[in-house]
Amino acid sequence: MPQTILIVDDEKRLVALVESYLTQEGYRVATAYNGKQALTVAQKEKPDLIILDIMMPEMNGYDFMRTHRAQHDTPIIMLTAKVEDDDKIIGLELGADDYVVKPFKPRELMARVRNVLRRAGKSEPLGKILKVADIILDRNSREVLVGERSIDLTPSEFDLLAALMTTPGRVFSRLDLLDVIQGVRYEGYERTIDTHIKNLRAKLEEDPRNPQHVETVYGVGYRLNKG
Amino acid sequence: MPQTILIVDDEKRLVALVESYLTQEGYRVATAYNGKQALTVAQKEKPDLIILDIMMPEMNGYDFMRTHRAQHDTPIIMLTAKVEDDDKIIGLELGADDYVVKPFKPRELMARVRNVLRRAGKSEPLGKILKVADIILDRNSREVLVGERSIDLTPSEFDLLAALMTTPGRVFSRLDLLDVIQGVRYEGYERTIDTHIKNLRAKLEEDPRNPQHVETVYGVGYRLNKG
DNA sequence: CAATATCTTCATAATTCCATGACAAGATAC
DNA sequence: GTATCTTGTCATGGAATTATGAAGATATTG
Numbered sequence: 001m002p003q004t005i006l007i008v009d010d011e012k013r014l015v016a017l018v019e020s021y022l023t024q025e026g027y028r029v030a031t032a033y034n035g036k037q038a039l040t041v042a043q044k045e046k047p048d049l050i051i052l053d054i055m056m057p058e059m060n061g062y063d064f065m066r067t068h069r070a071q072h073d074t075p076i077i078m079l080t081a082k083v084e085d086d087d088k089i090i091g092l093e094l095g096a097d098d099y100v101v102k103p104f105k106p107r108e109l110m111a112r113v114r115n116v117l118r119r120a121g122k123s124e125p126l127g128k129i130l131k132v133a134d135i136i137l138d139r140n141s142r143e144v145l146v147g148e149r150s151i152d153l154t155p156s157e158f159d160l161l162a163a164l165m166t167t168p169g170r171v172f173s174r175l176d177l178l179d180v181i182q183g184v185r186y187e188g189y190e191r192t193i194d195t196h197i198k199n200l201r202a203k204l205e206e207d208p209r210n211p212q213h214v215e216t217v218y219g220v221g222y223r224l225n226k227g
Numbered sequence: 228m229p230q231t232i233l234i235v236d237d238e239k240r241l242v243a244l245v246e247s248y249l250t251q252e253g254y255r256v257a258t259a260y261n262g263k264q265a266l267t268v269a270q271k272e273k274p275d276l277i278i279l280d281i282m283m284p285e286m287n288g289y290d291f292m293r294t295h296r297a298q299h300d301t302p303i304i305m306l307t308a309k310v311e312d313d314d315k316i317i318g319l320e321l322g323a324d325d326y327v328v329k330p331f332k333p334r335e336l337m338a339r340v341r342n343v344l345r346r347a348g349k350s351e352p353l354g355k356i357l358k359v360a361d362i363i364l365d366r367n368s369r370e371v372l373v374g375e376r377s378i379d380l381t382p383s384e385f386d387l388l389a390a391l392m393t394t395p396g397r398v399f400s401r402l403d404l405l406d407v408i409q410g411v412r413y414e415g416y417e418r419t420i421d422t423h424i425k426n427l428r429a430k431l432e433e434d435p436r437n438p439q440h441v442e443t444v445y446g447v448g449y450r451l452n453k454g
Numbered sequence: 455c456a457a458t459a460t461c462t463t464c465a466t467a468a469t470t471c472c473a474t475g476a477c478a479a480g481a482t483a484c
Numbered sequence: 485g486t487a488t489c490t491t492g493t494c495a496t497g498g499a500a501t502t503a504t505g506a507a508g509a510t511a512t513t514g
Contacts, residue, residue, distance in 0.1 A: 073239060073240070075240075111400050111402070111447075112402075115400065115402050115403065115406075118247075118403075118406075140394075140396075140397045140398070141396040141397050141398060141450065142398050142444055142447060142450075143396070154445065154446075154470080154471060154472085155445060155446035155447065155471080155472095156471080156472070181472095182473095188473095189473065189474065189475090191473085191474075191475085191491090192472075192473055192474075194491065194492065194493085195472085195473080195474090195492090195493085195494090196472085197491095197492090198492065198493065198494090209492095216490095216491070216492090218480095218481060218482080218490070218491080219481090219482090219489085219490070219491095381459080381460055381461085382460080382461095383460075383461070408461090415462095416462070416463065416464095418462090418463075418464085418502090419461075419462055419463075421502065421503070421504090422461085422462075422463085422503095422504085422505095423461085423462095424503095425503065425504065425505095436503095443501095443502070443503090445469095445470065445471075445500095445501065445502080446470095446471085446500085446501070
């Protein structure tokens with residue numbers, strides 16, 4: 001039975017991104033957009049872990065945590081804005097198990113989720129091994145095989161490829177992909193993706209000038225060929 | 228048949244952690260969250276050893292021990308909060324076989340468990356011998372061979388290597404590894420791992436500047452090469 | 455208690471990676 | 485074919501991460 005994780009944040013775009021990541025990793029996901037709603041959802045879903053934003057309308061993260069903790073000992077990871085170290089201290093004193101500073105890269109949050117769940121003694125779902133065409137990507141060992149050949153990717157390249165491989169054939173816009181490697185934020189230069197794609201192709205493709213795996217969809221973005 | 232160890236503590240997270248360690252070492256584990264519950268479980272499971280917290284709701288550790296000892300002579304290791312030496316004295320007078328002060332490192336508790344079981348004349352489970360590439364690590368004698376050469380590791384280095392060897396190829400984050408050598412604590416400094424890795428490499432690798440066994444995975448952590 | 459070994463932390467050097475912008479090359483629409 | 489928009493490529497400064505050495509703190513041993 002998959003473990004359930006509750007995400008509580010008023011930024012829906014962020015919730016959606018995190019949800020898709022957690023789902024990919026094999027968790028069941030519940031969502032709430034403020035503390036009050038979160039109490040209801042937590043009651044019903046009995047999550048194994050809660051990812052909690054501090055700043056929220058209606059009822060903020062601290063209030064939620066106090067109330068929730070009165071009756072449960074669900075592990076909590078706090079999302080804090082990048083200000084001072086104060087939040088860290090307050091958060092941990094209040095009983096959070098870990099915290100992540102916004103904006104965060106999805107990969108970082110995933111690492112903390114695994115860590116907290118493992119510490120809490122919950123069995124960790126083994127990250128899936130993705131296979132598309134002759135590409136094999138192992139999220140645990142972070143190894144990538146193309147045919148017989150093992151290739152060495154940087155963190156951004158790995159994350160991009162992993163994202164593309166979760167839904168081969170689907171077109172990802174540059175903004176989609178930017179979220180993947182930089183986290184959800186409102187600046188960010190779309191062209192950065194082009195460069196990463198170029199570097200990824202250089203390592204992945206037989207003939208980088210004629211990419212067989214990572215295709216360009218003119219005017220839209222990139223997609224991975226199902227093969 | 229594996230030996231059974233009963234853990235009694237109201238901190239569920241701690242119980243889970245210790246359980247995972249004991250399981251890993253090959254013991255069977257039973258758990259209880261207060262003294263009253265522990266009596267029932269002990270009755271049914273006939274544990275070979277009991278790890279017992281003193282401060283607990285419902286029925287505390289002292290009361291449990293008095294009651295239990297009236298009918299059994301199961302060895303007991305006490306968990307005491309870090310206060311005075313009083314607990315130690317009281318605990319040992321009451322018949323505990325050993326005690327560990329919280330917060331403790333998992334490795335320390337494991338050592339005491341082995342010790343107490345050995346003293347009690349119970350045979351110790353054979354720690355596995357791990358082999359990866361040309362590295363052989365013996366958990367019983369705590370010896371490590373690299374090819375023909377025997378190397379001398381500090382406790383932390385040994386534990387790190389052992390952890391890496393349990394799943395060669397997998398990337399361990401610094402937080403993962405920090406748990407291994409420090410147990411669960413929040414103040415741990417991730418960079419400490421870098422230093423241990425450096426020292427480990429100095430002993431393990433032919434050319435520490437070009438590590439063949441312990442690889443760095445940029446932005447993520449370290450992994451042991453299956454090779 | 456002293457001596458020794460180990461662990462943690464810190465400062466700094468070395469390395470790797472990333473974002474950006476400029477320009478070239480390619481695609482599309484007309 | 486040309487104008488225009490989009491994508492590919494490359495170089496570079498700077499950001500982020502890791503390696504290393506040393507010193508102080510802590511633990512262990514005799």
